[in-house]
Amino acid sequence: MELRQDPTTRAWILVGKEREKEDVKDTRCHFCRGNEDLTPKTIRALYNQKGEWIVRSFPDKSPIFQIEGNLDRQADGMFDKMRNIGAHEVIVEAPGHTTSLTSLSENVIADVLKMYRERVSDLKKDRRFKYILVFKNHGSLAGSLIEHIHSHIIGIPVIPARLERELRWAKSHYDMKGRCLFCDIIYQESKQKMRTVFENKDFISFCPFASRFSYEVWTLPLIHNHSFENNLEKEDVIDSLAQILKVILLKIERITNSYHVVFHISPNEYSFRTIRGDIGTIVDDFHWHIEILPRTERESRLQREEEFYINTVLPEDAAKMLREM
């Protein structure tokens, strides 16, 4: 596989044959404690007092990126390509056969978040990566094939198209107003209260004004912070995030059993210059956050082919329903 850039949109696409997957005859759950022989070697784990793991990360068995080698970015005539260098890790979030984050206690969710923080910090040390994707696909409509709860953490050598747009417009807003775009959104949402779903001492959750999915919910730190992993250095912030995530996911699961949880975090520091044309202002103008994107059976007619989203539930109605649940 290799990364190729579409010259008409500048998005990077991963193209090429996937590695053949081994035909696994073993019917045991690959992710349950005791079955570690079915998965690659542990990268990092958190343990209980008995010395048994409670959260565990390891390389994906069929990774879509490979860890060894240089990027070898090169031209192919007018086109641009590079090798699919990256780190593709899986985090298993409970030792028992658990199928949703919401069945874990807030303390255990806090441990899961600590693991995200550690893996992000560690992968950011690899200067070949520009961004660390952190996401969870939950339920069949969200494309999840394994029910035991897990997330993916992937270090990649490019900035995903959607995040690049967010960075661009956040910078443009900051250049014009001298304020963080996301802080401005939080200010209006907390004042209007029409789209808020939940709030605690550190975080706010609301259905965004232009939600592209029905019952979409964003969660942001109330106090400006560009860095997920630095923000989560504080234990009480982790606890707040664990609380609000559990509250929101419990509400979402009453509407649909399929959703994506996507973290939008700051890119690797060294890549700022490349993508911004200046250094370090991302600290002022980017605001990390989590997007929960529910999936439902019905997909609208135009949704995909033109990236023209249609959402048939008003965000104000969605927020009211979620608030009152």
Add this chain to the structure above:
Amino acid sequence: MELRQDPTTRAWILVGKEREKEDVKDTRCHFCRGNEDLTPKTIRALYNQKGEWIVRSFPDKSPIFQIEGNLDRQADGMFDKMRNIGAHEVIVEAPGHTTSLTSLSENVIADVLKMYRERVSDLKKDRRFKYILVFKNHGSLAGSLIEHIHSHIIGIPVIPARLERELRWAKSHYDMKGRCLFCDIIYQESKQKMRTVFENKDFISFCPFASRFSYEVWTLPLIHNHSFENNLEKEDVIDSLAQILKVILLKIERITNSYHVVFHISPNEYSFRTIRGDIGTIVDDFHWHIEILPRTERESRLQREEEFYINTVLPEDAAKMLREM
């Protein structure tokens, strides 16, 4: 429903309740000749010598845009919104119960293309619209619920996010090189021949270098032309396009029965200034084209939530297979 702009990506999202659909008891095909009482009044039709229609357009019965009124673009605090003003039309492409364009003769496909041309030209006269979407969803995986062949033509007051990116990068390429980005792509594709699928006197079809879908095929006019509707003023160009479309779709249908056909055409003239910062250069730097996006059962893990596409068929392999079919 209303259009709302996501301040973090500047994409416009259509949000709000859809109109209740009438519960239709009639089991006749709505689109077959003779059943016109089941659909709204004809906007425009082409007729055979007996005076029977062969291609027919009419307003969508459950339109997602409404035709009457002003845009009323306004601020809602820091947010931007406008009414869902637009024209949503359906084109039925054959009077009999036909389920694919490929079962029509090239002459009839040429008539269908004439109808597209006419509706686009007509809708472009409405200065409330910035763009005319022309697309066909074919097959259940592409979200098509009605099997009788038809397309959608929708005049909308915004530029779709994907097209806006194409326009931006095409302009940037032109500013830097003084050449059309798409002409440069065509030049390299015709020289390398690795990704070409078919070519006739007026058009070239190839699998793009960074295809985001497996077996994706783009078709472009060989001679630079920004305007779909002007280009198709020439009868022989229409005939060439009908030929190449039929050839390509026959090949695609041997791989999958579900695909989108999406036209990327120039936006309405009057909106150039708004989106470009200068006037008229779109004539030089935009190149209209058709994207055929096949859909298959298997969707990749990352495809949607981060707009990070994974395509497991190399475009060179796809093109070779399609060429030899």
